[in-house]
Amino acid sequence: MHPDLAPRHADCLLFDWDGTLVDSQYANYRAMAAVLAPEGVVLEQEWFDARTGLSSAEMIRVLVEERALTPSRPVELLVADRDELFLTQAHAVRPHREVLRVVEAMHGLVPMAVASGGARRVIEETLRHQPFREHFDTLVTRDDVRRGKPAPDIFLLAAERLAAHPSRCTVYEDSDEGIEAARAAGMTVIDVRPYTAARP
Template sequence: MHPDLSPEGAACLLFDWDGTLVDSQLANYRAMAATLAAEQIDLEQQWFDARTGLSSADLIKTLAAERFLRLTRPVSELVAECEAHYLRDAHTVRTHPPIQAVLERAAGSIPMAIASGSSRSMIDAVLCHQPFRDAFDLVVTRDDVERGKPAPDIFLTAAAKLGAAPADCLVYEDSDEGIAAADAAGMPVIDVRPYR
């Protein structure tokens, strides 16, 4: 395990999912691009990659606002279609080994949660294929909170359910929105991007 990723001193660990624990970027992009192609919208991967911390709904709304697009279906339907595309490829998603090493070292000794802006169904579909599927005490997703990242709600909810003070939780994140959410929650955060 890289020393800069050490969870030493943390009372609990909160892991973002997409991009932090798992390398799901390409699967997410393909799912969103296929969904939007049916709307006659071309989604560039560079645009998508620059907004990795947004939920699917927020990403679609942002794209529509920036390009003055009129969607033919409600955002909720587009998100559901995107998830259906993703679920077909869930078995192909792999972990980021340096973050998996942190998880394996802490398993059984420090309470841990997934705290993600993804949906529970998308996480569950990938998690069941991972060697660490039983390592978490809790999974908190966008389905459990009113506001997604960069609001602190997901992290604060996870800490409360684990019975930990926010300042005692250590967050592992890979997006600017997620780091902002951890900061807003008053939690120390490690940006994993240099270590993936």
């Protein structure tokens, strides 16, 4: 485990999913771009990468507002199709090695949760293919709360389920929205991006 990723004095660990535990960025982008293409949208990966802390529905709503779009179908249907496309690639999604080392080192020592703005069904299906699939005590997703990140609700519910005070939780995140949510929850947060970025 990299020393900078080691938790300090934490009663529980909360891990974001996409981009933190797993390297799903390109698969997520491809699925979203494919769903939006029939709507006449050319989705730039740079635009997508800058908003990875948002749920798929929130991302589409931001895109609709920014570009004054009129989708041919409700956002919920676009998201459902995006999820189906992503699931065809779920078996190929791999963990981020440095974060995997944290999970393996801390398994059995403190309670751990996946706390993600993603959809439960998508995460559960992808988790099935991961080497750490049995390591987590609970899974909290966007489906479990009223507000997604950057609101703190997902992290607060995860802490509640693990019977831990928020101030004693450490969050692992890879997005500005997620880091904002963790801080709003009163939790320690570790930005994993320096350790998960693709290296030449």
